[in-house]
Amino acid sequence: MAAVSDSKPIIWMRPEKPARGPAPTHSRGQIAAVAIDIADSEGIEAASVRAIAKRLGTGAMTLYRYLPAKEDLYTVMIDEATGFEPQEPTGDLRADLTTLAHRRRQIFLRHPWLAPLLATRPIMGPNFMRGMERDLAVLAGCGLGMDETVDVLNLIHSWVGGAVQAELTERANADRSGVDRHAWRLRMEPYLKSLLATGEFPHLSRMVQVSEIGEADERFENGLAIILDGIEARFSTATGTNGARRPVGDTDGGPPATRRATVQRAARSSTTE
Amino acid sequence: MAAVSDSKPIIWMRPEKPARGPAPTHSRGQIAAVAIDIADSEGIEAASVRAIAKRLGTGAMTLYRYLPAKEDLYTVMIDEATGFEPQEPTGDLRADLTTLAHRRRQIFLRHPWLAPLLATRPIMGPNFMRGMERDLAVLAGCGLGMDETVDVLNLIHSWVGGAVQAELTERANADRSGVDRHAWRLRMEPYLKSLLATGEFPHLSRMVQVSEIGEADERFENGLAIILDGIEARFSTATGTNGARRPVGDTDGGPPATRRATVQRAARSSTTE
DNA sequence: CTAAAATTGCGTACACCGTACTCGGTCAGG
DNA sequence: CCTGACCGAGTACGGTGTACGCAATTTTAG
Secondary structure, three states: OOOOOOOOOOOHHHHOOOOOOOOOOOOOOHHHHHHHHHHEHHHHHHHOHHHHHHHHHHHHHHHHHHOOOOOHHHHHHEEEEEEOOOOOOOOOOOHHHHHHHHHHHHHHHOOOOOOHHHHHHOOOOOHHHHHHHHHHHHHHOOOHHHHHHHHHHHHHHHHHHHHHHHHOOOOOOOOOOOOHHHHHHHHHHHHOOOHHHHOOOHHHHHHHHHHOOOOHHHHHHHHHHHHHHHHHOOOOOOOOOOOOOOOOOOOOOOOOOOOOHHHHOOOOOOOOO | OOOOOOOOOHHOOOOOOOOOOOOOOOOOHHHHHHHHHHHHHHOHHHHHHHHHHHHHHHOHHHHHHHOOOHHHHHHHHHHHOOOOOOOOOOOHHHHHHHHHHHHHHHHHHHHHHHHHHHOOOOOHHHHHHHHHHHHHHHOOOOOOOHHHHHHHHHHHHHHHHHHHHHHHHHHHHHHOOOOHHHHHHHHHHHHHHHHHHHOOOHHHHHHHHHHHOOOOHHHHHHHHHOOOOOHHHOOOHHHOOOOEEOOOOOOOEEEEEEEEOOOOOOOOOOOOO
């Protein structure tokens, strides 16, 4: 069982219109749009082949004339939902990265199924490629070199993905309506109380009492700010100056951080179990 | 369709041993171990109820005496695979966070199914809670206050999750053995070539030529270094002095929406144990 | 204009999934 | 002892993705 359909050209190279037979009634884009609609409102697992076909008023097997496998449906759904929005580079790295991160988060919030799907597949759809090209262009406009750009983009993408997934799970949990939600609390609370009552979790207990769980927006902003600080600290971005890349284990002389080399070696050796 | 089993106490509160009847032949832990074994070697979707039962030499429905729903199986699998490893705080924030991040990454790499599952559910298993407690303790040992700790932990967890998922997808793709892999390249390459040939992707083209895709280890290290720089830049933790927290959003040029972010939570003293 | 070829729509069927229901065997408490 | 709780497990149901086959439709060749 392969992740993508076996043999045959990739889905993006298949011509939409046949050369000889009758004209197709539907299109990949249309099918994807319906699937996205269902997935957005009822969850990704509700976007079954039969359900999509029913909405389109056709038979289930018809869809396989357009998409050779369910995995290909996911592929086009992802690319369709990702869409493409242009972004003009302002030259200010921090501002541009902020815009970039926010746009990405908004897309993920709009399609709660998107982040998990995107995170577990290699995607190369045209929209995705256009987005990549745009991001590269934006960062190039900020004076970053190619390698720096790749690192920074990797970092932002990974973090936004992880952060929004956390946000979405929490939201999905909070969205349980009425009775359902109440029942969940009823089931969960005695367990948590019993755990904390053991006294084995002093820090956790204190956290529950002391620290308020901030809004998702605020937490995203906090995390982003820290990351941007790190990026600025590592790459000199003073509007246009092509910053030389500094080696990883070596930080600026800003905060008097103590012996970095030993720190890293120690950390490495501790990863084994 | 609820994410967790409806009504009834949470899985962790169910007693393993019955009060009255005959003793159970198996246990939740044993079932979870088998499921993890299957998922590690054949993928999570191979860990079906029937497959697990077959390995245990019992009927499929038997498992439902131990786990009321498949979702509960996932719950115990996650908690079991997460495990618990102690970590002594050294007091050096950078070193401790590095250790923490590396440990987390290693766990995710050991169980490729874990990151996606963990990212999409609220988890409160005992191992997870112990891990949380340990992380809080470690960061408290570095002189961070509760709110700072929560932010930092959030950031690290989100990023490690996102980064490792990206790494895993790439690895899964590279792991396709022999013919399969070759076939995939054969199908993919003409598409990519045709895309780049349009001339619409100058930056992407240059990236493909110029920039080598680094090893996963190296990329992880790079990302982590940047994040740690950010954390050190924001929270002055050098040699234990508890510093003031800088506000977040003092840059201009961000998108007009969602821009209200500031860390308005008052810094709380971390001295009161 | 007609016949062949290509292609679509789609019903049927199959294997697999999670799991509700059921029932007989087994053990502990009265 | 008996009674009731509990375990193991077979059967069955509704769901999934999809392989196969066939009639209908359109395009092309002669």
